[in-house]
Amino acid sequence: MNIQAMAQDIPAEGENAMEGVDFITSGDQYLTFLLAQEQYAVDILCVEEIRSWEQPTKIPNAPSYIKGVINMRGIIVPIVDLRLKFSIGQASYLETTVVIVLTYQSEESTRTIGFVVDAVSDVLNVDNADIKPAPAFGGCVGQQYIDGLINSEQKVVTILNVNHLQKVEKHSLHS
Amino acid sequence: MSVDLSQFIPSFLEESFEGLEVMESGLLDLQRGDNETIHSIFRAAHSIKGGAGTFGFDNVTEFTHLVETLLDEMRDGRREVTSKDTEILLESVDCMRLLIEAARDDEEYDQDKVDQTSKRLAETLGDEPTSADEGLSKTDVEATNICGYTINFIPEHSLAKTGNDPIFLFSALAELGQLTLCADTQDLPALKDIDAQELYLSWQLTLHTEASEAEIIEIFEWVEDECLLELVPIQKPSDTSASTSSTTSSSTQTNNEQQTEPDTSQKSTQEIAVQPPKAELVIDSTAEDNNITSKTKTKDKGKGKTEVGSIRVGVDKVDNLINLVGELVITQSMLSELGNDFEMEKVERLTSGLEQLLQNTKELQESVMRIRMLPISFAFNRFPRLVHDLAIKTGKEMELVIKGEQTELDKTVMEQIGDPLVHLVRNAADHGIELGDVRVANGKPRKGTISLDAYHQGGNIVIEINDDGAGINRETVLAKAVEKGLIEANAILTDSQVYDLLFEPGFSTAAEVTDISGRGVGMDVVKRNIQSLGGRIQVKSTLGKGSSFKVHLPLTLAILDGQLVKVGTETYIIPLIAIVESLQIDNKLINRVSGDMVLYRLRDDNVPILPIYQLFNLATECTEIDRALLVVVEADGQKIGLMVDDLLAQQQVVIKSLKDNYQQVAGISGATILGDGSVAMILDIPGIIHMALEQAQQAQRVKTDGNSSVTAEVCL
Numbered sequence: 001m002n003i004q005a006m007a008q009d010i011p012a013e014g015e016n017a018m019e020g021v022d023f024i025t026s027g028d029q030y031l032t033f034l035l036a037q038e039q040y041a042v043d044i045l046c047v048e049e050i051r052s053w054e055q056p057t058k059i060p061n062a063p064s065y066i067k068g069v070i071n072m073r074g075i076i077v078p079i080v081d082l083r084l085k086f087s088i089g090q091a092s093y094l095e096t097t098v099v100i101v102l103t104y105q106s107e108e109s110t111r112t113i114g115f116v117v118d119a120v121s122d123v124l125n126v127d128n129a130d131i132k133p134a135p136a137f138g139g140c141v142g143q144q145y146i147d148g149l150i151n152s153e154q155k156v157v158t159i160l161n162v163n164h165l166q167k168v169e170k171h172s173l174h175s
Numbered sequence: 176m177s178v179d180l181s182q183f184i185p186s187f188l189e190e191s192f193e194g195l196e197v198m199e200s201g202l203l204d205l206q207r208g209d210n211e212t213i214h215s216i217f218r219a220a221h222s223i224k225g226g227a228g229t230f231g232f233d234n235v236t237e238f239t240h241l242v243e244t245l246l247d248e249m250r251d252g253r254r255e256v257t258s259k260d261t262e263i264l265l266e267s268v269d270c271m272r273l274l275i276e277a278a279r280d281d282e283e284y285d286q287d288k289v290d291q292t293s294k295r296l297a298e299t300l301g302d303e304p305t306s307a308d309e310g311l312s313k314t315d316v317e318a319t320n321i322c323g324y325t326i327n328f329i330p331e332h333s334l335a336k337t338g339n340d341p342i343f344l345f346s347a348l349a350e351l352g353q354l355t356l357c358a359d360t361q362d363l364p365a366l367k368d369i370d371a372q373e374l375y376l377s378w379q380l381t382l383h384t385e386a387s388e389a390e391i392i393e394i395f396e397w398v399e400d401e402c403l404l405e406l407v408p409i410q411k412p413s414d415t416s417a418s419t420s421s422t423t424s425s426s427t428q429t430n431n432e433q434q435t436e437p438d439t440s441q442k443s444t445q446e447i448a449v450q451p452p453k454a455e456l457v458i459d460s461t462a463e464d465n466n467i468t469s470k471t472k473t474k475d476k477g478k479g480k481t482e483v484g485s486i487r488v489g490v491d492k493v494d495n496l497i498n499l500v501g502e503l504v505i506t507q508s509m510l511s512e513l514g515n516d517f518e519m520e521k522v523e524r525l526t527s528g529l530e531q532l533l534q535n536t537k538e539l540q541e542s543v544m545r546i547r548m549l550p551i552s553f554a555f556n557r558f559p560r561l562v563h564d565l566a567i568k569t570g571k572e573m574e575l576v577i578k579g580e581q582t583e584l585d586k587t588v589m590e591q592i593g594d595p596l597v598h599l600v601r602n603a604a605d606h607g608i609e610l611g612d613v614r615v616a617n618g619k620p621r622k623g624t625i626s627l628d629a630y631h632q633g634g635n636i637v638i639e640i641n642d643d644g645a646g647i648n649r650e651t652v653l654a655k656a657v658e659k660g661l662i663e664a665n666a667i668l669t670d671s672q673v674y675d676l677l678f679e680p681g682f683s684t685a686a687e688v689t690d691i692s693g694r695g696v697g698m699d700v701v702k703r704n705i706q707s708l709g710g711r712i713q714v715k716s717t718l719g720k721g722s723s724f725k726v727h728l729p730l731t732l733a734i735l736d737g738q739l740v741k742v743g744t745e746t747y748i749i750p751l752i753a754i755v756e757s758l759q760i761d762n763k764l765i766n767r768v769s770g771d772m773v774l775y776r777l778r779d780d781n782v783p784i785l786p787i788y789q790l791f792n793l794a795t796e797c798t799e800i801d802r803a804l805l806v807v808v809e810a811d812g813q814k815i816g817l818m819v820d821d822l823l824a825q826q827q828v829v830i831k832s833l834k835d836n837y838q839q840v841a842g843i844s845g846a847t848i849l850g851d852g853s854v855a856m857i858l859d860i861p862g863i864i865h866m867a868l869e870q871a872q873q874a875q876r877v878k879t880d881g882n883s884s885v886t887a888e889v890c891l
Contacts, residue, residue, distance in 0.1 A: 057854040058745055059833075059840055060791035069837065071848045078837040112836045 030124045033117040036089025039157040046102045046162045053097040081116040087140045104166045111166045126150050187226045191275050194219035198268050203559045205261050217246045232278045241296045242267045266292050323383035327405035332373040339398050347394045352384025488546050496542050503535045551629045552580035554593050565604040572622040573608050579629040584636055595701040599640045599724050607644030638726040647716040649673050674714035678702040739823035743793045746855045753860040755807040775816050785867050786818040810861040842866050
């Protein structure tokens, strides 16, 4: 395989953005997954790995969408069920149920969190211009979590904001 | 300049602080010290001065120069070492630390203190303080009339051997302004006589710059001992008066004037290639801007890094680690080979291989932990100075005896135990040790002794702070406690209960508040700090003979001995250090008192029972008290019985933080990974007790305020 040619395929946009945290949120590839019948996507550069569902260890007195923590090669990773968090569909744990582990790097810290989804479907190549703002007409998912919408064939994919996903985890739990 | 110095600043700071410590401990030994001590102090001061100069911390350089001069006189025997001088030097060490810290944090420092000390230093030296400000402003004035310098730079032939390259100097100069170079090749020997390592050239440079003379001199700092340097200012055409030839002479290095004529007159072939005879080289200063921005960038980065902190580890420890990793790799390859075509006959080899793996892992774990271990002398080092100062302040005679400095302790524990120890030592000096006359009257040696001792005991480290002072007066403490309303007037307390009162917030028996101690703030903080490290403190005292404080600390914060317990489907770990005992519940000993509070009679104590499943909202089958087990734990002097379903194994667990990826959870101090790869939570006993108390209070409030539910809601 011609590495030079491959290197040219790397979009310039991504290169520029390498200088800061930005490159994580402005990448052009998105991993899409299913929650109930709806399609969602996250920036693929944040994806650490995709694991099959395993029963986590419960965290005492945590909200119901925090399923607990698992051991990922010596790192303690909290598991959030996105279906419960966004109240979409049933939180059933089948063979296809997977956990997408995302790592978000901010300037002061790196945070690794696993998100339970129904299934992982595809990797989408998206031009930034094709991302449309989401209309603010409600729905279960709060506006701050949504970066925009993409039309992919017949379906509409919601792009989730990883920064907010991990941040809100941090603050919403002081109950 | 092609080498970015700012990357070395953290190392310089670290070394400077070490140097300051050397100076301090040396100064404290000086009274009975020998020449070698003075030498080592001088060396430390000298390297700080040199480093500070290199990095442009001018105030440090200036100040240290004064200190150095004084030390130099002492070193040469020109000056008797008096205790007054030592005091001034100790103060100077403080000032140097202040200055370096200010330089590190880019902050303001206590200018008055530094000025005072430097004044005193100068007075001691016997000459008038040469005010730095004046000097600076003078050069500034001169600089305004000057539009550049002609620099005569005649290096010694051996300059290149010391690792200095004139090219670097020139490019650094070029950053200051426009530089014109003129190389003088008259010393150049014939080609066959050239020694390739010698430098035969000299240069005349013309630099058009706004920069001050000091900035130029700074560039030549590293070579100034090895060259003849002359700076002649070029006056602005408009202002030709007031020629300042004095600057020229001041910057001329006199120590090298006996320059020997080149005997081995040769010339490096390399030099010929680089500098043709009388070649003119103009280096533009456009690179300046780029350089500055890159410098500031790295500076910011450096700041971020310093917060992480670093450890200096002995090479032997690292070597040992590498050895062990090698062993591990061998074992691994042996095992994988064995697994390639495994037959039942090879089971024995497999078991032995696994055993080896276990051994390797254990050793590896131990030596990795050892990397975090530092000798406790790091924490003890500051005490000689402290006691010395306290002795002067209080007017008491005392000495400090330190034992077991080589006992190793986890770095994190070490950092956090420093302040509590300082507090205890201060207390010993201020309240413990009596005045000399009183001591003599009581038949004790005039000089009081405070001793610090550290040793291992079981899996713990014990730090003892002893003094042979007055001891703790039980009656005074009791009277004070009654006065403060901490205890009833007729309460009967054991000695240890009485001593525990000392750790109550705001408790002080000192008749008067001094600036050292006695405000009653501190002992409670001491206790809290020690407890937060998972340790405890014991007090023993004999009236008239002295007191002893024993601090027990876990060796490390990364690993703890835990008891695994089962609650419902979950496994929890209770730190072994907190467990008093575990027992099967005897129904007869359960009492329900004062409105459904469940107490368990444990000999004389009544221990409240706390079901973990209730506290953590877990589903469990085992809700009846009489079928469960009770783990009695203690924290903050409060005993509590944790109700669990089953007791499992006891094992060492590695503590992992929940905060990294999640957040602090009430009642949980961390998590760990068990042998089967699953995660288990480690219970935070003081936290749990706190939680239970809060829950109980809330429940009480709801009950009592039942008729006025609004207030209850507000409270919640």
